[in-house]
Amino acid sequence: GQQVMQIPQYQHVQEGEDFTTYCNSSTTLSNIQWYKQRPGGHPVFLIQLVKSGEVKKQKRLTFQFGEAKKNSSLHITATQTTDVGTYFCAGPNSGYALNFGKGTSLLVTP
């Protein structure tokens, strides 16, 4: 089935540093979604990107969808300890469900 690959698997940063996670698909995606999961919690929806080349911002978070709609990225500017968690991208499968990447776990040290 259609898969999305996510890198890096882990990232450890000092508070105030920037962070980026990348998501890649071998096939064109109709849309891509991003979720955040805090330690011990459940995934929570962040955003959906639909258009080629789309860029959306949520405060310190910037989401991009590639021109070919095969890749996406999430960039966090000036990380804070509240950003700790695992960030997942998800793309549609051939049916009615989402296939999730393996996630990038972010650790922020004060």
Next chain:
Amino acid sequence: DAGITQSPRHKVTETGTPVTLRCHQTENHRYMYWYRQDPGHGLRLIHYSYGVKDTDKGEVSDGYSVSRSKTEDFLLTLESATSSQTSVYFCAISAQGLNTEAFFGQGTRLTVV
């Protein structure tokens, strides 16, 4: 948070026993999903439902079955639990499938001993 309740939240069971996990929603969403989460594997789709009595398999469906006899409930059954099914199981719901956000339940931690 969306109205999703998973039960039980924690369960320890023995190898070879059947186990049923329940997902209950109060949002009247059409789509319901079961994922499992394991270290290093992210979230993997087990089964999903796109309507009452309409279900389909995900990438890790072997050893699992599902049923959806009414909109609000989606049951996941491990027919004969194995240690490899020790995991955290998440139920999710969505109003319009792929085009809208998915809301996740709190998860069920299942240990098979």
